[in-house]
Amino acid sequence: MAKPQTAEDELFDLRLARSAPDLFPMLEALYGARPDFPAFREKLVKALRKGWVERPEDLKRLDLIRDLEPDWFQRPGMAGYVFYIDRFNGSLMGVLEKLDYLADLGITYVHLMPCLKPRPGDSDGGYSVMDYRQVNPVFGTMTEFEAVSAALRARGMSLCVDLVLNHTAKEHAWAKKAAKGDPKYQDYYLMFDTPDLPNQYERTLVEVFPDNAPGNFTHYPEIGKWVWTTFNEHQWDLNWANPAVFLEIVEVMLFLANKGVDVLRLDAVAFMWKRMGTRCQSEPEVHMILQALRACSRIASAAVIHLEEAIVAPEEMLPYLGRGRHDGKEGNLAYHNSLMVQFWSALATRNTRLMTHVLATHFPDRLTNATYATYIRCHDDIGWAVTDQDAAAVGVSGHGHRGFLSDFYEGSFPGTFAKGALFQVNEATGDKRISGSFASLAGLERAEAEGDAGGVEMAVQRILLGHALIAAFGGIPLIYMGDELALTNDWSYLNDPDHAHDSRWVHRPRMDWGLAEARQTEDRPSARVFRGVREILARRAAVPALHGAVPVRVVSSGNEAVFAFQRIAPTGVLLGLFNFTEQWQEVGEAWVRGLGVTGLRDALSEARVETHGGQVVLPPYGRVWLT
Numbered sequence: 001m002a003k004p005q006t007a008e009d010e011l012f013d014l015r016l017a018r019s020a021p022d023l024f025p026m027l028e029a030l031y032g033a034r035p036d037f038p039a040f041r042e043k044l045v046k047a048l049r050k051g052w053v054e055r056p057e058d059l060k061r062l063d064l065i066r067d068l069e070p071d072w073f074q075r076p077g078m079a080g081y082v083f084y085i086d087r088f089n090g091s092l093m094g095v096l097e098k099l100d101y102l103a104d105l106g107i108t109y110v111h112l113m114p115c116l117k118p119r120p121g122d123s124d125g126g127y128s129v130m131d132y133r134q135v136n137p138v139f140g141t142m143t144e145f146e147a148v149s150a151a152l153r154a155r156g157m158s159l160c161v162d163l164v165l166n167h168t169a170k171e172h173a174w175a176k177k178a179a180k181g182d183p184k185y186q187d188y189y190l191m192f193d194t195p196d197l198p199n200q201y202e203r204t205l206v207e208v209f210p211d212n213a214p215g216n217f218t219h220y221p222e223i224g225k226w227v228w229t230t231f232n233e234h235q236w237d238l239n240w241a242n243p244a245v246f247l248e249i250v251e252v253m254l255f256l257a258n259k260g261v262d263v264l265r266l267d268a269v270a271f272m273w274k275r276m277g278t279r280c281q282s283e284p285e286v287h288m289i290l291q292a293l294r295a296c297s298r299i300a301s302a303a304v305i306h307l308e309e310a311i312v313a314p315e316e317m318l319p320y321l322g323r324g325r326h327d328g329k330e331g332n333l334a335y336h337n338s339l340m341v342q343f344w345s346a347l348a349t350r351n352t353r354l355m356t357h358v359l360a361t362h363f364p365d366r367l368t369n370a371t372y373a374t375y376i377r378c379h380d381d382i383g384w385a386v387t388d389q390d391a392a393a394v395g396v397s398g399h400g401h402r403g404f405l406s407d408f409y410e411g412s413f414p415g416t417f418a419k420g421a422l423f424q425v426n427e428a429t430g431d432k433r434i435s436g437s438f439a440s441l442a443g444l445e446r447a448e449a450e451g452d453a454g455g456v457e458m459a460v461q462r463i464l465l466g467h468a469l470i471a472a473f474g475g476i477p478l479i480y481m482g483d484e485l486a487l488t489n490d491w492s493y494l495n496d497p498d499h500a501h502d503s504r505w506v507h508r509p510r511m512d513w514g515l516a517e518a519r520q521t522e523d524r525p526s527a528r529v530f531r532g533v534r535e536i537l538a539r540r541a542a543v544p545a546l547h548g549a550v551p552v553r554v555v556s557s558g559n560e561a562v563f564a565f566q567r568i569a570p571t572g573v574l575l576g577l578f579n580f581t582e583q584w585q586e587v588g589e590a591w592v593r594g595l596g597v598t599g600l601r602d603a604l605s606e607a608r609v610e611t612h613g614g615q616v617v618l619p620p621y622g623r624v625w626l627t
Helices: 007-031 037-053 057-068 085-089 092-097 099-105 142-154 173-179 196-202 243-257 284-300 314-321 337-349 353-362 388-393 398-410 444-449 453-473 491-495 503-507 513-517 525-541 589-594
Strands: 080-083 109-112 116-118 129-135 158-164 167-169 217-220 225-228 235-237 263-267 305-308 333-335 371-374 421-426 431-435 476-480 552-556 562-569 572-579 585-588 615-618 623-626
Touching: 007 037, 007 243, 007 284, 037 243, 037 284, 080 085, 085 092, 092 099, 092 142, 099 525, 109 263, 109 476, 116 158, 129 142, 129 243, 142 158, 158 243, 167 173, 196 217, 196 225, 225 235, 243 263, 243 284, 263 284, 284 305, 284 314, 314 333, 314 337, 314 353, 337 353, 337 371, 337 398, 337 453, 353 388, 353 552, 353 562, 371 453, 388 398, 398 421, 398 431, 421 503, 431 503, 444 453, 453 476, 453 525, 453 562, 453 572, 453 623, 476 525, 491 503, 513 525, 562 585, 572 615, 585 589, 589 615, 615 623
Parallel strands: 080 109, 080 476, 109 158, 129 167, 158 263, 263 305, 305 333, 333 371, 371 476
Antiparallel strands: 116 129, 167 235, 217 225, 421 431, 552 562, 562 572, 572 623, 585 615
């Protein structure tokens, strides 16, 4: 006699039926021609059911809540904080000690940067993972990780962790078995007996780290193989054409979801599918895989959303948020790299024409079941993603502008306020990327060193301008650890042999808890920035027009020093105005009112904006959210 179906079984079946149209056609297109496809499909459904059965009851309840509130991550109360655990407060238990600090700032989304067990030694900052089911022992244990996730959940904070999809460390158990000759696990990776095919692929591939990891393949004489290693010799690319890899990663996703992860940051997704004669980036199959992975989460852990890390040009980035057949079915979040790049470009030139052109031309006013992760700085370098075509559209040279930005933010351009460091200079192309903290790139480090009180004030205002921009533009604003305290560059990285070769460590300082303790009362820049950022996030949470689903329309203000956009909400228009110069600027009152802003109330300061001679006037680096 068949066992009667329980309510839990029925709920799983309903979720499976809901997402089946998003899942199985993708898998059929990817793997359907293989003779083992039926067996793979059966194993996958079994793994999904197992993940659901093992899911803790409180997380199943959260699944139901978020099914009823699918816009939970788009709400204006969402604000993120991103940090390395050891640099924040040493360990997972150290994180627990500082949750009051995060709550005081207004944080509701916490990204613990790579915390899964990495290989020993150089691990690409933790992105060379040797065990997806263990925490880095330097930070603590999986039990402590679960304690952190539970404490965050109790405070209404969502937990984000990194899941690297393109590769594993060569010390991963799969890679070790492959190295010993196990054919099953050799098929988990891209391994070649001769250099012939690798050499053919190399003709169209780009080098990610040309300075310290040139080429995309590594020869291992001891195993007689050439292995695909896009990023580093110790990071072996996975073979996503093998459905066994898909199944393994789904099981890892469900394991992490059941430990309390709310947001899976899927790392290096653009590189997952390989095709001869291409860059092997953002191939159509990548989006099929990511839609299928998203469907798996919706079936067995519906509270979990996906952040897809693809730092690429706008036309290449937008499909990661769903386009065409994938619309509303792929990533829920993706980094708005262009907003970040254009912020720094406009700040250096004191001109928003390029910023307005790029953001108005390449981005839709709204997304389906998705939004942006907006940021000004992160753990990584800045690559000047300004195309020759966009530069030409506003009458400048793309090559020249990119070079100017690198010189300006390195600190070598005459009159610059910034102080940064070059990263991965490519002599052949002239490409120069930049490292540096928000505060140092905004001018605080240089101004303090020169005893320039006016320069310090301008740097503080630039920092608050950036935070007001990402809080209002749309999506979830992400604050990189220390930016809220205006931490400057940490040049001591040059004395650490493990870090000296990588200038990105200059903007990965250790948290200064002394400055944090003084944040409430002191008048130094760190305290002023903290209080300013806290107020920005508090005001954001109180403004319904900043919901992630509200359309964003970038508009020309008529003054190239002022960047402008509308948030077109059912409750009325919000108009963001941002002055990117050290001088007072103005825009016409008639133009503002013509865009639907009649009351001239600033939702950021909660004050009425007075006009002067028919003009709305903005102080140096002034910002308003007019309603």
